[in-house]
Amino acid sequence: MKPASKPAAAPPAAPPAAKPVAGASPPAGSLIARLHGKYSPMRLVLLRCGAFWLKSVRAWRLTLDWTVVLYLVLPALWVIGGMYADLLRHPPAWIDRVPAQTPTAILALLMVRARLRTFAERGDGLFLRSSGRWVRRMTAAGLTYTLAARLAVSFAAAGLLLPLLAHSAGWSLGSGAALALSAGLSGFVWTAIRDAAERRWQGLRRVAALLALRAAFMTAWVSSAAWALSRNDPVVAVVAIATLAAACIGLGWRRLGVSGTFAHELEAEQRAYGENVGWVLIDTEQAKMPPAGRRPWVLRRPKPLLRRRDEPLRIAELWLRSLLREWETARTLLYFAFLGMIALWLSPLWLAAIAWTGMCGLLLLWLNGLWGRWRGERYMALFEWRDDVRDASGAIGRLLLLRAIGLAWCVVIGTHAGWMYGGLWWLAVALLPAAGYLLLGWINGAATSVLALRLAGKSRSDAGDAT
């Protein structure tokens, strides 16, 4: 049996991947057979890039199955596409009033979300990282991918914005292309800056540094791009693009020479995957982001939040702490609360009352899902929970958050009523939260009873199955 031949470019100490196993020939004609002995750093990065996107698409397909695509995604695309086409055919008057900096700010927002990719994998630490040549070449391939991705995103965004904002922003096809090109190059520069900052700092310092760098970078980009566009001078555009290209080459070259980046690259790859699929795989270990700091930033002190200290309250408090520390969940909760406030303010009072009930119901269901997920965490599942403690702590935790948001919505409706009708209607600011307080307690109590019955039914059914 012919042993696996080593790739010409690879040093002896750096077999690029676990497959194929040396000494075992893959089936003739298979993809592996074709790749057998032909690995190169670029090919390996390409394969990993393909695998990364395939994995991400598969994760999204978990949520976007054909029914969701058919009944939600396609109609949404149809409607949004129609609205976009309508905007192009009949531009509304407000488009002309959009500030000239808006498109550059949108491009900047897209830029500062990016990170430098290397497609490093944990297994690389076994052999591959011992070869500097392979590491440099793979990093170069990662840098190329990052640049290509930034250019693709910038051109796509500029392509969508150009027809809409050509008039108000004074864009021509040439200036739009120049803006997209410079946005792509600037995006790459940003990834290099971010990479260096993340390697330099950890924890709170890293977060503070990245916030400051983001703000500075966006301000510099938006103001300089607006200035360059206002000049409408091809020489300015060429000089700007040449400078950015030189910066990209310089930063890329510098990055290739940096050593000891493996741990950071692994973390960056994990975060990139988490950002890609975090929303759909929020419940899974794969997409979970480890906490950024050594200590919590939210509710840092162990001081009790609740005065009464019986077991359900202690557990409910721990749930709240963990929930508010999980940024993705806390952010979604805040979005929901604020969007709800806007929706209630914009609705007529009778509709707001109905919407409040519906939104509180939705919130309750969502909080219950979060509670169930938390209870299913491996650490929590290590313990034997008494049914009464489990039900009571869930009810308390849900009610605390439900009341916090539900009562804020009540205040919005009450303020809206006072704002519209004045006089005694201002009493609604106090009366509605008081009524809401009682009503939410009742709704949560009823929901807790129903959930406890469901769990008891499930337990009986499980026991029946087992016997």
Next chain:
Amino acid sequence: MKPMKHVKGVKGVKDVKDVKDVKSVKNVKDVKDVGEEDWLMRAAIKAAGYEQGKAVLRDVAIEVRPGERVGLLGPNGAGKSTVMKGLLGQLPYWVADVEWRGEQGRRKGQGSRRDGAESGGAMNGRLAYIPEMPILYDRFTLWEHLQLAAAVCGISEERLAERADGLLARFRLRHVKDDYPVKFSKGMQQKTMLVAAFLLEPSVYLVDEPFIGLDPAAIMELLEALDEERARGAGVLLTTHVLDSAERLCDRFVLVHEGSAAASGTVADIRAAAGMPEGTPLFDCFHRLTRTAETP
């Protein structure tokens, strides 16, 4: 040639009332005098596995007495961790008689990760588990891990503060009690699991590969802490394949091989089962028993 089976049956189990008061147990020597009927936990596992109806473990009987260290030994893949998971109520297929001081446990259980509470075997006042790989929650500080364990297992905050303080000091974790354990080193994470388990003061400790990930000082601290717990009357069921340590540490053994008990009892019982003379190390008995089992 089939290995000689030396598995003790669970017939004749007396009522919990027959169990002596374990408070009188002062040290390991006292513990050895505990009679055959003074067991804390008895498990007769008839079949267990990761899929309904597909047993990877059959006919394993385990008994843990007050103050006793029982070694659950076996080669890789023998089924040691499966026994632990079954006792913790984490297996989907579990047909066993488990008795806790005379309480009749589940005859047949169906584990469920989400509803671990319903599965009836997880950590509580009578059972604490120290896993081989630390199981932690990434948004809890070390102190909050202990708070949750205490709250779920009905330990008051005063008792938690009193007991946890000593344990944190013993395992040199006091200075990091407000840090996230997921950011700790593997050894410190393992110590977190030890503190959480010792906090509960259970009747039986399930300790899975206790020597992995701990530095020598931490191993000594673990053994000392376990000895104190044994003196209190707690039993220890530990899995390991470090046989030299097991021989020194354990009072009795259950040797699991290919999913069933190949032998059980004291070192003398194991030697007899292996047909080895007096003084033969456990390692050689183990080798003989597992090799014999593998011989066609």
